Amino acid sequence: MKIALANDHAGFALKGAVVQSLRDAGHEVVDVGTQDEAPVDFPVVTQRVTNLVLQGEAERGILVCGTGVGACIAANKVHGIRAAVIHDAYSAAQSVEHDDVNVACLGAWVVGPKTARVALDAFLSAQFSTDPDFRRRVGQLAEMERASTPSAHLAREGRPGHVVN
Numbered sequence: 001m002k003i004a005l006a007n008d009h010a011g012f013a014l015k016g017a018v019v020q021s022l023r024d025a026g027h028e029v030v031d032v033g034t035q036d037e038a039p040v041d042f043p044v045v046t047q048r049v050t051n052l053v054l055q056g057e058a059e060r061g062i063l064v065c066g067t068g069v070g071a072c073i074a075a076n077k078v079h080g081i082r083a084a085v086i087h088d089a090y091s092a093a094q095s096v097e098h099d100d101v102n103v104a105c106l107g108a109w110v111v112g113p114k115t116a117r118v119a120l121d122a123f124l125s126a127q128f129s130t131d132p133d134f135r136r137r138v139g140q141l142a143e144m145e146r147a148s149t150p151s152a153h154l155a156r157e158g159r160p161g162h163v164v165n
Contacts, residue, residue: 001124002028004058006045008071009037010108011064017113018064018106021120030058046074050081053102060124061103068107075103079145082138087111089122096126100138 003022007015012034022029032048034040042065049061061081063071068085075083083103086092087110095101104123106116128134 001059002030002057003124004030004032004049004052004061005064006032006049006061007034007064007108008042008045008066009034009039010066011071011106012037012108014064014106014108014111014113014116018062018116018120021113021117022062022124025121025124027124042070043074046071047078049103050075050078054078054080062120063103063105064108065105066107066109068105068110072103072105075105079149082141086119086123087115089118092119092123093126096123097129098134098137099141100128100134 005015005019005022019029019031030052032052033045042063046063049058049063052058053061061075061083063075063083065071068087072083072085075081081103082099082101083105084091084095084099084101086095086104086106092104095104101123104120106119111119128138
């Protein structure tokens with residue numbers, strides 16, 4: 001599987017182990033940074049990964065920051081991305097099977113290399129369930145996403161194209 005990977009400075013300490021684990025499992029890694037511990041804002045590197053996933057240049061994405069939470073919040077701001085913090089195998093697998101998650105977020109301050117490997121293996125081997133309940137719920141998530149876009153709000157207010165600064 002082709003995986004887009006990014007980290008901020010806080011995630012740099014875990015990144016090497018994550019890359020090695022992914023490659024050992026036979027995955028192709030597209031590493032879009034950062035390459036050292038110099039401060040970088042997690043929304044910047046998150047957007048690199050989400051762009052690759054949305055453009056179909058990567059099947060899934062992985063983000064590594066201090067806790068995984070900031071990167072997860074940033075990724076979930078992107079239309080078409082469903083991200084989850086995965087610090088254990090069960091949550092990692094279920095996030096894909098039940099919620100069709102396409103970006104996994106790890107916290108370098110929370111998990112070590114072995115736990116990260118187990119969680120990533122579960123995330124990458126899981127497939128979205130064909131169960132109608134899960135499909136319906138993910139469809140509802142997509143509808144919530146569409147309904148919350150600025151253009152949807154403006155249209156509901158009868159102001160198509162009007163942008164407030």
